[in-house]
Amino acid sequence: MSARPAAHSGPVERLARTVLGPCLGVQRGEEVTVEAWDHALPWARAFVFEARRRGCEATLVVEDEEAFFRSLTETTGRRVPSAPEALAAASDAYVYLPGPEQFPRLLGLSAEELDAVVGRHGPGWWRAARRARLRAARVDVVTATPLAAARFGVDREAWETELLEASLVAPDRLARSARRLVPRLQRAREVRITHPNGTDLTLALTRRSPVVEDGRVDRADRRVGRLWTQIPAGVVGAPLALGAAEGVWESNRPSYRRFASPPVSVGARFTFRRGRLSEYSFDRGGAAFSRAYARGESGRDLPGALTFGLNPAISRAPEVDELSNGTVGLLLGGNRSVGGRNPSPFAYLSTLSGANVELDGERFLEEGELVSGVSSPE
DSSP states (O other): OOOOGGGGHHHHHHHHHHIIIIITOOOTTOEEEEEEEGGGHHHHHHHHHHHHHTTOEEEEEEEOHHHHHHHHHHSGGGOOOOOOHHHHHTOSEEEEEOOOTTGGGGTTSOHHHHHHHHHOSOHHHHHHHHHHTOEEEEEGGGGOOHHHHHHHTOOHHHHHHHHHHHHTSOHHHHHHHHHTTHHHHHHOOEEEEEOTTSOEEEEEEOSSOOEEEOSOOOHHHHHTTOOEEEESOOEEEEEEEEEEEEEEEEOOSOEEOTTSSSSEEBOOEEEEETTEEEEEEOSBOTHHHHHHHHHOOTTTTSEEEEEEEOBTTOSSOTTOGGGBTTOEEEEEEOOGGGTOSOOOSOEEEEEESSOEEEETTEEEEETTEEOTTOOOOO
């Protein structure tokens, strides 16, 4: 049974206004494309209506799941269907409501085919998007489906509600929170993370500016090639210097990955020596990490980035744990997404709440809370 937003009719309309308004800055006369899988149609209609209310030309593109899966098995060459490049080229703004709802049917695909489905918007789409200076948003509330909730062992309605509330947090609010963190992170060289659970890890930051995901695609984003935002948003990502890591990291929050087996892991414990991962263990569900790590390529054992969550509405929602306000995340492996130099295709993010963080010996976070007086001019 598909997720239906009928119980949230008011908030769904507010979501469309937020995404097309402060997030993407849609203006009268622009071309807006809404791409959705068929289970997300009740949500997509709200975006189409809001685009037209704003005086825009709105195009709705629907990927039918049955046709999609039949295409995988019955068409020549087993080519994974992808988003048409022409849609990106002809649009000013783009909203994507991801799927498929019946995602367990993808579990038999090869890694390359699965990447093509999850990545859906391939190199040609991105080239066209850059030429068009597109502003795009992926709206994740539709991922809280009954099948996904059952796979993760969570309450579907609570998950959907949390994603929706987090998606409505104003981008300006997230940007203000980010401005309290970024200048200190940008100036610092050494970071130390401690926690009563045994975490005591020292890392080195680069001089590169942290990446801020505040839910907007504005001129500053487009200048550096960031055309796409994820909704809900709210995270700062700071790339780490390669080969500088000593100590132990232990996550105290579950990690959810719907295509992994098992899909939930708990208690990731990583030990680093001389800048590289030397040992790892999990309290539960570590087999998926072990398989992926064994297939990983050069750079898989290097810490790639730290993340700092900003969104006050995220608490327990699967797949967006790094957004939770006060959470610190450690990305192991490839860090190109945050401006780093590690191209490894292996990437694993685990998170820690209630951490203490020092920057160059000065306290930055105390039990996940920003230390009083650490701020920057507006």
